[in-house]
Amino acid sequence: MKEKQEKISLEARVCPVPLAHDEKIVLGHGSGGRMTQRLIENIFYPNFENPELMQGNDAAVISKKDFERLAVSTDSHIVAPLFFPGGDIGSLAVYGTVNDLAMVGAQPRWLTAGFILEEGLKFEVLENVAQSMKLAAAAAGIKIIAGDTKVAERGNADKIFINTTGIGVIPEGREAGGANARPGDAVLISGSIGDHGIAVLAARGELAFETTIESDVAPLNGLVEAMFEVTNDIHVLRDPTRGGVATALNEIAKQSKVAIHLDETSIPIHPAVEAACEMLGFDPMYVANEGKLIAIVSTTYADEILEKMRSTKYGAEACRIGEVSTDPAGRVLMRTTIGGTRIVDVLSGELLPRIC
Amino acid sequence: MKEKQEKISLEARVCPVPLAHDEKIVLGHGSGGRMTQRLIENIFYPNFENPELMQGNDAAVISKKDFERLAVSTDSHIVAPLFFPGGDIGSLAVYGTVNDLAMVGAQPRWLTAGFILEEGLKFEVLENVAQSMKLAAAAAGIKIIAGDTKVAERGNADKIFINTTGIGVIPEGREAGGANARPGDAVLISGSIGDHGIAVLAARGELAFETTIESDVAPLNGLVEAMFEVTNDIHVLRDPTRGGVATALNEIAKQSKVAIHLDETSIPIHPAVEAACEMLGFDPMYVANEGKLIAIVSTTYADEILEKMRSTKYGAEACRIGEVSTDPAGRVLMRTTIGGTRIVDVLSGELLPRIC
8 A cells, every 4th residue: 555655645746737826716626626636736735745645535544553542523613813813723723623632631643624615715825724734733743634625605604614623542541531520639720711712802803902912722732641641540631612711610510520619819811811801801711722721630649740731831831720529519619819709600602703 | 431421421411401493503502601512412412322422522532443444534515505305414414424434445433523503593404404414324324423513603604514524444455545446447337427416406496497306415335335245356436526427537547547438328327417417518427426436346346246236225227337448547538429539537617516
């Protein structure tokens, strides 16, 4: 098979008709014919090149090496605008799925990318997004092995939507899952909350003031690997994306049938994000993150895991924000800065549409 | 893990707040919060229920049994209208990916579903699509193990877009691939061409006449299994979807560096499809199919494989339509009904937008 793959790979590189950078997407680019092929040869193959992708068949084939369990996760991305401080829809689409795989203890390996393009989109925009995906895939150590492109008429989609589906390998002994939090466990967070949501809002021009807030969009698989170096006994990992930290913790409390008690003063938040949330009337606990994780671990290992997290790039601001108890099961409570206790409920309705 | 999964599964079934059938999609259904949960509990869990899906984590976990190679394929579906004679976007989304897996000899096992919904969509429509996916998944023997839902503002998407990504297991000894056609091989097709494209066009009201043409949308994995019962020596399998039979054969001729010679009189086409194509000025060789496959096999096994195909539901009208030769490499030629020979080129531009 190796030889065949190389042949196809070479052929795919032979003389694709080059694209002019002011060319635009037309319906024919979704036809499955010559124009689709030209798009693939000019934009997707050069950016995503690997033997599995270059097989050129209806499905990519991967060979089993030495894994027992696979993780699979899918996410569609419709963020607006496509580019925002700290990231873009391409990095978001790769890291979003990479992080979902890491949250069950998996090492991300293979990724598929399904594009829905709006007629009239400039090639230059798609090229920039594909390049961003290439860099993100390299940073996360994942290969884009299959893809698909559809084009909708102008006005029936918004520029670019990207679905990514990822497959990862779970090393033996890891059992992280939302149902595994136990009374007595410590609740950790890998860094400050709310950066992504506020950065996208700022990029839309919906803030009445200037801000330097950047999205935290980042691959968390390296951080997760570092944590598992300490122990396999990590009970829950979750990345608080849409719905924010509040919603993620409520999901865990419900799945594990435990109570989660938080200490508001210990929750890290950048002053600029806090200021933006105050002006907008948002609770940062509900604002989306794209490069943070919540970990629930036995207190035995909490300090050691926290120290390890802080030694990594994306866990440098990690801290302990609460603990797990039995009562009231399924609830998240917060000791507020003024000494009271309030229920932190799940997000109801939509705070920020098209944030991811 | 088994016990935990069952617990979650039960909990997911406890008292979801029911939906009224005239309720509509609002942006909050893509928020990741309570409304998203309600959508999942009312529509997706009841239709797609299985232990992997009900894990309720960021990624579904599958366990290796006894496979060496996996096939992975992704496809986004943006067909308009959502419902057409013979199928709908739900059956199309499931079978489209099932068939892509089968075309590399894989047995489809696991499927992910990523929904992009337009604000204002009626729940009833989504429910009907989910039910169709449930039936299609059962018919194809595949499990929907992970999903995602995003909602775009009214006017930024068109009702429902669905990405499906599938994973299948390739039994040992199967090596079907587009680069494997050899001079002397026979070219087979599993049935009549062009039904899907014309059926969707009719459903759009774009035909000036009445027609009873139905889409051929169907799962082809059973047919493929039957074919491999004859021999593992099947060189190429491909389903001629967008771009039709002409484009699929051109891809194969190019990948395998061979010529493909077709006999126009032997290509099966329903009279109603032929009549519609003539009136519209379409060449049926370029019209999309969603339940047909092209097989390229050694002449040694061609008759036996053909007989086997004809014994199955979706291969009853299978026939031999041509042969592979060395010259002119990379080209598809057709002996026409009037005795001439013409080059059958790849589709350029878009014949029928949003057909799948």
